[in-house]
Amino acid sequence: MIENRKYIVILAFLLIGMVYAAKLFMLQVVDDTYKRRADNNAVKRVMEYPYRGVIYDRNGAKLVYNEPVYDIMVTPREVHLDDTLAFCRLMHLTKEEVITKLAEAKDYSYRKPSAFLKQVSGADFARIQDQLIEFPGFEVVPRTVRGYPHKSFANALGYIGEISPSQLEKMGKDQYSAGDYIGISGLEYQYERFLRGKRGVKYIMVDRHGINKGAFKDGKYDTTAVKGENLVCTIDLNLQQYGERLMNGKIGSIVAIEPATGEILSLVSGPSYDPNILRGREFGKNFSVLQKDSLVPLFNRGIQAMYPPGSTFKLIEALIALQEGVIHPETHIACNRAIINCHGPHSFPDLRSAITNSCNPYFVNTFKRIINQEVNPNTFIDSRIGLTKWREYQLRFGLGRQLGLDIPNEKGGFIPSPEYYDRYYGEGHWKHSTIYSLGIGQGEILVTPLQMANLAATIANRGYYVTPHLIKSIGESGQPLLEYQQKNFVGVEARHFETVVEGMADVVDHGTGQYRAKIPGLQVCGKTGTVQNPHGEDHSGFIAFAPKDNPKIAVAVYVENAGQGARAAASIASLVIEKYMLGEIKRKNIEDYALKGKFVY
Template sequence: MQYLEGRKYVVQAIFLTVALVFAARLFYIQVLDGSYKLAADRNTLQRLVQVPYRGLIYDRKGQLLVQNTPVYDLMVVPREVKQLDSARFCQLLQLPLEELRASMKAAKAFSRVKASPLVQNLSTPELAAIQDNLIDFPGFSIKARMARSYQTQNLAHALGYVGSIPPTFLEKPKYAKYSPGDFLGISGLESFYEPILMGRRGVQYRMVNVRGIEKGAFRGGEFDTLSVAGQDLHTSIDIDLQKYGEELMAGKRGSIVALDPKTGEILAFVSSPTFEPAMLSGKGMGNRYMDLLNNPERPLIDRPLTASYSPGSVFKLVNELVALQMGVVTPQTGFDCNWKLVRCTHRHEPPRNLSVAIKNSCNPYFYQVMRTALLRGRSRNAREDVRLGLSEWRRQVMSFGLGDKLGVDLLNERKGLIPSSDFYDKRYGLHRWNFRTIYSLSIGQGEMQVTGLQMANILATIANRGYYYTPHFVRGIGNGGPLPEYRERHYTSVDQRHFEDIIPGMQEVVDGRNGTGNLASLAQFGISVAGKTGTVQNPHGYDHATFAAFAPVEDPKIAIAVFIENAGFGGTSAAPMAALMMEKYLRGNVAPYRKRWEEWVMRPAESFIRTH
């Protein structure tokens, strides 16, 4: 009996201990720990994400280019939709029934209990029609947000556009903060600077009753976070110069890129044909995008950045600089204009020195310059010597920012191509090619490819006598400056003194008697210009025209490259266009009597072929 009495107390002690543990745990949950209370409260909470004010975009003079304007989306929570009168709903919104069904299906696939956009960018009549009748459609609500609006009709390719986040993006950790229906930068500066422009989202928790009526802030806003507005972008673009460039290039295919050599800031970035930035915003944007995509003129192509061409005779400047650095020629070196080696563009005085050769763009001269650089006086049939010489030549050429991305603050930049020995080995076979196979590189033809941005950067490098800054659009973020990488100088492998050797010839191109680019002269305004014309062979039609220059020679403020497809000789079409752009930037306006030059360059590209 005593044994049984002892067991009774043990069992009682165990039950008492368990009861005390449960009581203590219950006290902790109900009194000390508020997490379970919060979880229960969430059934009556409404989580509102506060989308911050997106940063604005300005030009270099402080002119507003892109701002925000309020728009409204119709949101839906599928589980709360009860006995939807589809016919009436579609009539109010002028929405096809098939589109409503597809949108509802997409909303259910996302979530039956979370709000997602059903119709975005409601027009004012649509908003008025549905808002007055919203009480009859449970599960639907209006959400206000800010959309981009444009104060300029220009610079579409560089500005880019903002669009609804694609579903595939939501699966990536990079976009974890975004939800279906959120907007973000899709292209251009809007995309590159997305983290800076978007700011930081905030969250507010609101108490609601079973009818969805707001009853105030949850716990006095204890768990709320404030949104932080995005920072503004202050670009280097001169929007007046940009507009003028687009007018000059209207009806043509090509590009104009203008840089400030002293900073690498992009002054103008013309891609033609182009479109208005507003076409890729607002209601119906998807249809307009498809129209642009299917346009045979391909206006969506960002030509200065993604279209690569042979540079033509502009590249002769780089070829000569590399040869000077290698010590195989001097400014006084002369070569015959031997048409048996390669055909020259026209008859001219013997190229007795470098300046004469540049002025007349003598093909045989630069052919012999490159051959000398690659072979160092050895036999032109020495294939291994050519192979080794090309590798050294290419290394120095690439120091000008060619054959690789420059690092501009836009996505999708093309590298271009400076062919290597391995490239030709794969194409022709080891030891199965020689200088005669690749001589077209000496005059900027053949397999070589550069972009319009790279071509302008070549002239900026020459203007700086041997270095360049990475070209960039944004000169200020918020109250600060550009990103640090855009303040670093990039030096070429060529000594400064050699750049001084080629500039006199470049001035002769523009201001010399019978210079190939004398239509680019600004001597009447007291402005000295150094430039180079180019005519790029095109196997698919008329030749392309190019001209690149910088001015003033003594204190360079602008470097420019103009490329016009199928316009023939660069001195006839591209050179006067570059002159007008430089005049506009350096003087602030174009002289009234220069109207005839504007009319000249605004003609169709093919008309320059007939003129020449």
């Protein structure tokens, strides 16, 4: 009985096996439908890259746009180069270059596609697309690169580049893949999360020649790429281009701010570069050239260069002294040139006159009154207390720290602290007479042009500033980020600003800035600054705002090795104001002077 069951089980397995064998015979030999489908079609996953957001200036002019390019991808296991010479001619490559690129692709993956040629232009793609089908294993992926129609504003716009392995690890493989492009610097980096958009994917049927046979399952599993959000920049392109023209051939920067909003109207760094050279297949080569340039055009001087402020710093000294009550608008101080040298015919000025004529002894004495308020009978301890309070004011004005501009690499400058002098001189071994040069903006103080433009905006606003920023709105109906809408009060009462403003108006009307900063029909308030430079000719500095009441623009200009602030910087700053406020330049003699760049007279 048991023996019979054994044979029944064996027979059952044999019958089942025969049925499966017959079915396979039908599928594989008699009916070749599935074989033909397998031979002729495959499902291919195609990544759809989104268009990156476009950047416009405040008036709608396009600063950055997207330009289509194409990556030629290769899957090594599918490659069959029957005519290598024809392929080399098509791709404009040597045989050695083709061998090297295929070897690199195999090292990456034998089965997965990788880039064979990146960022092929539209013209080159049109030349090769019809013949590429003759070479199995190669396919095309559409991409975009950035285009710059005006060749301006390069240092702040920044550039995009291929994501590095470390960046990919940091930013997450759910958001990016190897070969993706991301913002590397400037606005492209800072606003990457808005600009990048969202990738999509399509599944398509292709035959063995790579020809598209249509969507897989009618696109059931496809996702659509989402375009990045557009940005509206605060920059006025016309003003930016004019500023770049003025700075041509010079080393320095221009920063212009709308005081009421903190919106940066112009951010010029000289020398700069054409942003179009940092895109496409020549990116690496061109970037290397820029890096090696002795004039460092990649260095954004408006936010990274740090200088002693010179006499422009006297304005903030006056405001602190007024708030502390150690001087009043009517306070007269002798211009004692035995303490420090001065210029101009004034002997016993009040505050307004001291600003107008940039009296060094007046502000050295004012600084002494701020530092030594006789809180402690020990002069060294009293100076320490006073310097601590003085430094706290500076920080509230945005000096000695980053302001929070919305692009990376902003420098914070330097405002010395008691601890700094303790390390340098030793605790209890310094006092006002050791550090009095701080009173006229020299010594260890370092500021950026951005910070000084912000100081001019703070004075224009009579006591507050809005954090300077470069993006006005995000998206179709967006607003700037919240941190760029709040007022930052500096701790000096509004009434104290009036004397300083009047003094700045006098500087331009009949003081140190009268010859090149005065604009007929427009009341400009300004302050010159000649910045001592131990390495050569002094730097020329000037800050200003206009008009005096309800100001629309605040400006800081620094021109390296250009001498007195009343020459190069005052000329350029006033021309920027004239261009923005009046729309045209009527003072052609001042424009010619600034453009020539010979500031010896």
